[in-house]
Amino acid sequence: MNPIEAILSRQPWFASLSDEERQNVSRSCMTRRFDADGIIVRDGDPVEHWFGVIDGLVKLCVFEESGQSTTLIGVPSGGWFGEGTVLNNKFWRYTAICMHETQVALMPKATFDRLHAENLAFNQFLLSHVNIRLSQLIDSLLGDRLLSPEARLAHCIAWLVQPQLYLNPEMTVSLSQNELGLLSGLSRQRANQAMRALTDAGLVHAQYGQVKVLNLDGLLNYK
DNA sequence: GCATTAACCACCG
């Protein structure tokens, strides 16, 4: 089994395809490897693929003309991104940057559109995926408006190991506190301070360049 | 008051 088949076989919708369609889909997809800081797509690039993170970590960012930039979300191994753009737009509206060396699966838009038009299980997967992302958005609005920096960081870490979205039995994510700050909208120093609070609360275990989640519900309920 | 930037230093890989 080639790498792309191995990835697709883990997708819940893939098994529902006919043998022929499974072959067609996996033949149309590709994998590509990026170094740390490698750019998968830029804001303004034409939409050609839907992307899956096989191994590594990707951040989705926007850059303002003023020179300001912000990180929207992190997508770890097992996650997919860009379905909204593939469905609705001709051009990317954010930039996807690898935070580590990252291997990415690329599904051509034509394949995506065909599955979207023809396969129920694929649509069920998409709807559930989009639904979880919507929860994530609402949670992030909540964090932004009502919650403490500690809670914002807690939620941000929790979403990175979200078992509904990603396969990560170790519940661990490889990120520096600087990158954690970028993802949660905090400075490194404030993220560091918040990390200590979460560690003291026994919710996470901080290692060098890596965080292990000990209590996912605790993180999500952190005020 | 609280978070941010800048800066420093010790430590890890």
Next chain:
DNA sequence: CGGTGGTTAATGC
């Protein structure tokens, strides 16, 4: 050595 973590001081809203 570069990247990361822990901390402090100055600045800004």
